[in-house]
Amino acid sequence: NAGVTQTPKFQVLKTGQSMTLQCAQDMNHEYMSWYRQDPGMGLRLIHYSVGAGITDQGEVPNGYNVSRSTTEDFPLRLLSAAPSQTSVYFCASSYSRRDTQYFGPGTRLTVL
Amino acid sequence: AQKITQTQPGMFVQEKEAVTLDCTYDTSDPSYGLFWYKQPSSGEMIFLIYQGSYDQQNATEGRYSLNFQKARKSANLVISASQLGDSAMYFCAMREGSFFNAGGTSYGKLTFGQGTILTVHP
Numbered sequence: 001n002a003g004v005t006q007t008p009k010f011q012v013l014k015t016g017q018s019m020t021l022q023c024a025q026d027m028n029h030e031y032m033s034w035y036r037q038d039p040g041m042g043l044r045l046i047h048y049s050v051g052a053g054i055t056d057q058g059e060v061p062n063g064y065n066v067s068r069s070t071t072e073d074f075p076l077r078l079l080s081a082a083p084s085q086t087s088v089y090f091c092a093s094s095y096s097r098r099d100t101q102y103f104g105p106g107t108r109l110t111v112l
Numbered sequence: 113a114q115k116i117t118q119t120q121p122g123m124f125v126q127e128k129e130a131v132t133l134d135c136t137y138d139t140s141d142p143s144y145g146l147f148w149y150k151q152p153s154s155g156e157m158i159f160l161i162y163q164g165s166y167d168q169q170n171a172t173e174g175r176y177s178l179n180f181q182k183a184r185k186s187a188n189l190v191i192s193a194s195q196l197g198d199s200a201m202y203f204c205a206m207r208e209g210s211f212f213n214a215g216g217t218s219y220g221k222l223t224f225g226q227g228t229i230l231t232v233h234p
């Protein structure tokens with residue numbers, strides 16, 4: 001198993017550009033989530049999904065969209081990048097909501 | 113309101129000694145789970161240990177143990193026999209709710225503390 005994979009590892013965007021951060025897992029996990037990590041603020045939940053076709057907002061959803069068309073994939077879309085979205089983004093998954101979440105390697109995003 | 117508080121921005125320990133990283137939490141939910149993750153300088157998040165609110169005994173995983181004091185709402189991580197490779201950022205996290213009220217929207221979400229940077233000296 002590859003576990004949780006994320007692409008790209010690094011990305012630089014200009015303000016206003018859009019892009020999609022990819023997240024995939026090959027463990028047949030139902031629960032997937034996106035977090036952002038900012039200095040001094042720990043990790044904050046952006047969006048999560050309890051299964052294919054079901055998504056919901058977390059603590060800081062503004063400026064981001066998600067979809068879950070398959071169990072394996074959970075992409076995060078930045079609609080119009082802003083400097084405030086400069087952060088490290090982590091995708092995580094777990095077999096169900098009651099299980100431990102395992103994290104991908106992260107994507108470091110810089111918005112100029 | 114801060115649900116997870118890690119009051120130690122940085123901690124130092126001598127190699128082979130034990131160290132305790134503090135974590136306090138706030139919840140009115142009787143069912144919750146507490147997690148510790150390690151983030152080395154390479155950036156990945158590594159799961160270390162889990163404690164359920166109804167677990168009677170403190171969780172242990174190798175050199176890691178969780179000192180769970182429910183009445184004080186604390187879930188401190190104890191690392192015994194520190195190694196140089198333990199130098200990293202450590203995060204405490206909480207999951208509220210229970211499997212039995214899984215229809216609740218909050219169940220499954222993790223709330224993280226701000227982290228503690230641990231430095232192990234040789």
